[in-house]
């Protein structure tokens with residue numbers, strides 16, 4: 001039996017800590033999803049999610065994980081044999097590619113080393129070379145949760161405009177939305193894919209698509225079989241605040257509360273808070289004499305920090321020491337990073353002292369697991385948070 005003598009520290013980069021307010025908001029009797037009270041909730045959360053995606057376009061909310069929202073993006077707009085351009089940024093890009101393969105898309109996968117955002121120069125080269133516009137979609141992962149590297153969707157949009165390529169731009173922002181700046185309309189995104197359990201601070205169970213007019217037009221002419229994921233029926237039902245099938249009613253109460261919390265803080269302040277915590281976490285890693293997976297400052301994720309273990313030390317053994325001694329879960333290394341890295345989530349419902357507790361747990365864990373490091377990481381992070389170190393990162397400075 002696991003005994004918790006206080007809060008468990010859930011510092012994996014998703015699912016993230018669910019605020020008590022959100023848990024309480026879900027604690028409601030189930031209601032008639034075809035009745036008037038539900039319709040009010042339905043219309044409310046759709047409008048709320050349009051504000052979070054910063055879009056005037058339809059947002060589809062599925063009772064699904066993020067993976068379902070990936071599948072929805074594909075089956076609504078693409079058919080087998082369609083050519084798509086994807087970029088290998090890490091495990092989530094690799095999984096999305098695997099899903100696309102099952103739908104027999106013809107995938108051009110731009111290689112990557114799992115330590116950077118997408119290779120933009122290579123994307124530009126391949127799009128420019130595609131004179132016949134065979135590529136139907138460019139699909140990228142915004143915040144690559146397996147590496148802590150960001151691909152900025154607006155960078156990709158600029159490239160597509162520069163080479164005048166008409167492909168759809170699809171973005172997985174499952175762990176970006178609600179923690180990193182995101183502009184579905186202003187950045188010209190055609191399909192945004194998201195999930196409930198990362199920056200939105202909800203339990204797992206909701207998937208999202210935000211869809212442009214161009215994506216909707218593509219879905220109208222797309223002959224791929226689909227039913228559960230079909231945008232058209234859902235958008236039609238959503239006009240009256242309902243769904244063609246039973247929605248995840250209690251998670252929608254949670255969504256209403258989660259977005260209310262994001263908006264009380266102000267989305268821009270939410271993004272600044274994540275950036276500040278990312279800077280403090282990286283300062284700690286540097287002081288320990290360890291290396292972050294992400295190398296370029298343009299790529300550093302504000303939502304999580306992935307840390308390389310020194311040669312000969314197993315990251316999962318270290319994570320086990322931290323869990324057993326301090327009741328803290330750190331993210332494991334995925335796929336080719338298995339055993340080689342650990343990930344510190346600083347995403348969602350989070351504040352300065354939670355970060356300090358997290359970093360103290362890591363520093364004590366490094367000591368107990370006899371991982372070679374220097375002391376002083378926690379101190380370095382405090383200096384960032386108080387503005388004592390060079391980067392002025394106090395709350396006032398960021399605001």
Ligand SMILES: *Cc1c(COP(=O)(O)O)cnc(C)c1O
Pocket residue numbers: 014065066067068092141143144145172173174175195198204
């Ligand atoms: C979590 C995550 C997913 C997958 O979401 P599930 O809810 O586990 O299906 C996809 N992409 C990214 C970037 C993620 O962080």
